[in-house]
Amino acid sequence: MEATPPRCLFLLFLFTCKLSPDVAAEIQESSDASSAPQEPVRLTGVPAAMEFIAAAEVAVIGFFQDLEIPAVPVFHGVVQKFQDVSFGISTDPEVLAHYNITENTISLFRLVDNEQLNLESEDIENIDDTRLSRFIEINSLHFVTEYNPVTVIGLFNSMVQIHLLLMMDKASPEYEESLHRYHKAAKLFQGKILFILVDSGVKENGKMISFFKLKKSELPALAIYRTLDEEWDTLHVTEVSIEGVQNFCDGFLKGKRLSENHDSEEKTQKVEL
The missing domain is CATH 3.40.30.10 (Glutaredoxin)
Structure with missing residues (x-):
């Protein structure tokens, strides 16, 4: 072997x-939990984006060149599912260039290990609520992550x-x-x-x-x-x-x-x- x-x-x-069914139910309940409605923060300018990322253990940012694409309403839709994640959105060319974004992308930033994880362009084109939620669930590492x-x-x-x-x-x-x-x-x-x-x-x-x-x-x-x-x-x-x-x-x-x-x-x- x-x-x-x-x-x-x-x-x-x-x-x-x-x-187990109990654990699965707990994860689903956590994902579905929502309190006060929240919206992604509009990020204009590199300093604002840097400050936003530095202030959150996990931040998810939609870097969009075009706000009319189908991925944008999907992005807004998942915001309510993750109360311990900070969501931002930016169309600023300087912000996109600073984070090496050349096309429509959704990125997750982890403070715990300074990682930037990007959804590939082909994933963005076919993104739906389930796929985006899964991407966030899997990759959301905090200073202390429950196993x-x-x-x-x-x-x-x-x-x-x-x-x-x-x-x-x-x-x-x-x-x-x-x-x-x-x-x-x-x-x-x-x-x-x-x-x-x-x-x-x-x-x-x-x-x-x-x-x-x-x-x-x-x-x-x-x-x-x-x-x-x-x-x-x-x-x-x-x-x-x-x-x-x-x-x-x-x-x-x-x-x-x-x-x-x-x-x-x-x-x-x-x-x-």
């Missing part, structure tokens, strides 16, 4: 976690190869404060480490927890993983603190390991469960 490239092994493992079978695609499309996972029950009394500190720590490693939240209260996430040789009784815990060579480490935490997360990440970046080594054969067996 031909060996699978190391970067793909963990991804293949993650895709064995099927999207589910949709967001995992975007996580592994990122050029950032080190992922930190906080495994914790969202129903626990300490969750809100822990997430707040975890989010603050994430900003210290922007562009270096992707911070992920794994809700241990979700049954389907049990396989993710066991992958790192952890039990529910050992949670909350941190697990850090490098996709390039599959090196990983774990740390049980009684309290999530900014300093504790920072020290754990710094140690891994410097090559320090807290847990035992895991050889490639063992990791391959786990992936092929």
